[in-house]
Amino acid sequence: MPENVPDWLSTLLQSAVFRRTTTDPDNKRGHYFYRLRPGEVFGCGLGRLKPPKGERWGEVKCYGGAVVLGPTQHPRDGGHYATAPGGALSFLPAEIAQGLNAPDVNRVGPVDAGELAARVKAFLGTHTDNDSPQALEPICKSFDTTPSNRHSSMWDALCWAMREAKAGRFSATDAVDALRERWTDAIGGQYRGRDPDEFDRMLRDAVAAADADGTCEELAARAHGFTDAETCRVALDVIDSWAPTIMNAPNDASDRSPSWAPVDVRAARDSRSVLLPTILTRADGPCLFYRGRIHSVHGETESGKSWLVQCATAECLLIGEPVLYLDFEDEAGAVAERLIRLGVPVDVVENPALFVYVHPETPPTTERERQAFDALLNGTYSLAVVDGVTDSMALFGLSGMDADDVARWHRELPKAVAHRTGAAVACVDHVAKDSQTRGRFALGSQHKIAGLSGAAYVVEMEQPFAVGQAGRASVRVGKDRPGRVRGLGTRWRKSDRTQHVADLLLDSTDTDRTVWALDPPSRGGVSTDTDGKPSKGAFRPTWFMEQVSRYWEETDDPAKRTNSKTVDAMCAERKEQGKTQHRNMWREAIKVLEAEGFAGSEDGPRDSLVYSVVKPYRQHDDPLSDEYAEAGGQDVDNWKVQLKNDHEGGEG
Template identity: 35%
Template sequence: MTHTDDRPPIVDEPPPWDHPEPEPPAPDPGPGRRDRTPPHDAGFEALVIGAALNNPDTIDTCGRIITAADFHLPQHETFWRALTHLHGLGQPTTPTAVVAHLLDTKQLHNSHDALTLHELATRAHDAGADLQVDYYAHRVDSLARRRRAIAAHERNLQRLWSPGPDTDIDQALNDTAAAMTEARDNLAGLPTPTTWSPVDLASVLTGDYLDPPPTMLMRTDGVFLLYDGAVHTISGESESGKTWLTLIAALQLIADGQRVVFVDFEDRADRVIGRLMALGATPDQIRDHFDYIRPDRPLDDDGRAQLGPAIADARLVILDGVTEAMTMHGYDLNSNADSALFQGLLPRWIADHGPAVVLIDHVVKDKERQDRFALGAQHKLAGIDGVAYIVKMLQPFARGKRGLARVEVAKDRPGHVREHTHGKTIAEFTLDATRSDVVLIAHLMPPGAESGRAGDTFEPTVLMEKISRYVQLNPGMSKKAIEGAMNGKATTIRLALELLVSRQYVGVKTGNRGAIQHFHNKPYYHDGQDPQETDESTSDDPSDGTLRGPLDHPETEAS
């Protein structure tokens, strides 16, 4: 930017040249109304963007004051993200260049946006906006901080207006007071720094700051599995129960008077609501605290303007159908770059507004990689700052039956969840439809509560030794062949085989046509005594040494 010695000082009054008049404040509709217009100034936002289109040096100036999230109008936020992206790459930031970038990334859906960019550049040039663009940027920042303070205050008020049966009122009051103090200090202090400013380490060095523990999706023993403001994934094969698991979290929240938003890219409202009611949600709870969204086009400025108010006071946002969502937006599932763009476009953008975000995704087809990867690019896992869960079905969920699934942790960045795991397993959950097809009984329990893998619960140790010996003598056998060679109940045989695989006594690998074959790794003895007392694992399979476990539960494989 060109600076001159006679540049007028920045004062509290607007500069003398003309600029678009700020929009008048909306009339006060009364306390508690969700449709009240937040404070903003579209005219100042427009001048900041127009100045950046005309003079790329102003992007550096404004970048020290504001971020894209500080723009109230979704269209302006989109424009600023494009400008900073191009400027960071050293590319032109003219209106034509920005339009081309928005077209390439499928963020420009009509010719009006292209005309708007040219109009913003012209109006900013006529107003000489680049001479005092920092004044406008400070105004945008100040209004953004006011909106954040109001949003935090309204979230805490909602907790006090509609406390659930498990709400700690004293804690809610303390949180409200702390939020108001933080808002006061924020509004009175300097503009919010960008993420490129040095981090204040005082609280870290004094030990006052700790990663907050999870606060949602509670097991029967009181352990929580989802973090506020973080992005999580729950992945699994079709009909493994992953959507049911997210709805358990939703039910716990709406029963406590807190809002949940369900963004559905692959199902329909009647099925989702039907499942939620089958778990025990009442029509009033759903009507008052559950929002269902079924988008049929990519997220654009109009969509962001409608989605923003819906997530403003939500505790949890569920995105069902990651594959469908990325495809809708024109992103390549196997591209790390496209995965990063999608994360920033939707889940990360939502989480930055406060709610926890859960992505429901499919696992890869390769059985040896299902323990860690969802379908598509590896960045889908790298971009998770909460927990990545893998759901594996142990007993199928069906009408008139009692289903059982295992929940494993593939990644836990904050680390609070993993301390409660047994191996990789964090929970087991059941859906009992034996009493009624209309009302299901769901339980999310600690590991071993149902499958017998922990504590003093039953394990078929004698049968495990027989299967271990059989696999050693007959390498490469399928699950069906092993079941046929053993005497006893099929469910017990399957449990014994699953325990051998999970504890790496038996290894599995994919053979021809995707068949799952089992091989001996090391002997299992039901009394725990190994006659040879060897620590070395042996194998009758002379292949390339790719045997490993644990992998997916054998029950889920086709016989």
């Protein structure tokens, strides 16, 4: 219970039996116990006691709520819970009772398991309306799969889903199927003797709670005093925005073990789940941003990097997921107009519960600014954008060229946002002007990329974006710490070790709207698939490379696939055709094929290398070949291509 609890409530709570849930003696976080008078029954939630957004200080649990007492073993550090003596329980003060959610007592009563199972069947068969099926997605995404949290998280999700289903927003059966699938994926073989009916037991309790609480309209009416359906529906939309915040709020840092204490490696391995990117969806399904991780999106001026994160913002807002936008470069009106052009309704863009736009002008060092910053960190967001890394660091009095300053900035801003809010954090940054020396990194210290826990993306303009025309930018991954994005890309570019993973398409030919798509990489991004065209001094023998590749593909005998045997075979064929043998060209072709990953080698007899084809090389698939595109339809069945029928591109 933080300090911002109202004084009148703090005074009344003095009569409760208090159980502290933290080892910090100055922290008031814990459980306050009261006795209920006969006939008093309360549903989930704080009712009229609910504090303003950003000031969460408590909750009331109904069915399924539990308090863990000693000597139960603590799952995180191997210790045990301790329960101190407390004394007799006082009755709940009437002033508190009047403000809580109080359903009709006649609705609530103990039932046995058989009756609960029948109630579930009847509930699923009754609540089949599907007015807002998209409302199910944020509920499913709220489920935390980590072993220490998944039971309570699934319980919260089921309660939320059953109440929404009863209000007709989506089918109860669809909700149960979707959540059961996520539960099964999460526990996959990890029961270890525990109750295999755990999900069904939670479902029975969630249905009972939904029956006790009534429809969402009734919940809103009881909590806010609304009497008409239209006003209640508006309240539901507000509830949708803050419910994930209540359910997924992070634990107080004081509950954790000291960071210098030894880590329980077994527990860490047990709780580790596969982290998949779930934000900024490519047209074929995969995504680019990981929740709870820090990403970099960098590129030249007007490369489309801000457009990319704004498309991710629009994607989240359109499915009702909140976004935090920390803008150090632009202003609110310009960003809002872009989001509206991208299809986000005006009322969503202007809803501060969904789109939280902040334009900081001073660092959060004064008490007033720090309180505002902490209020932001008390929220829960799917995506958090830090637009303008250079300006942000300058605001904090830090230099992007200094590794220590970069590390400090990461701790104070992006890491704090990711850790406290659970958001996928996207930091928009600039790159150095020299394209030949900047590599994968944003402008400044290399620690900018070393400090990332998610992925780093380079955005490169291919066709300019502007109102009245369509444009395209390539998106390349330069770092992927969780390792789930690189596999989506093309072969890497040797000059900066990046891979082309997507094309951002923006069509603004309609001056009132912008249609966007994030397509998988294709051969259309010529300048992004491989290194830029080499100079004349760096000749690339593509025709010779294809002939060598075809020869190796058709030659089963390893002894004939050595360097010398391959060159001899190629020269013999050239001699037979009456042409210059170009022995050095064949040797160079072999080197390039191996260097670019088209061929591999292993030790052979007498210190020789035996080559094999990793993937066939064809000129018409190579953007750096003169035969690219023009020869795309050719089908040559044999490496012995007659010169009179073939244009020897790159022979020289």
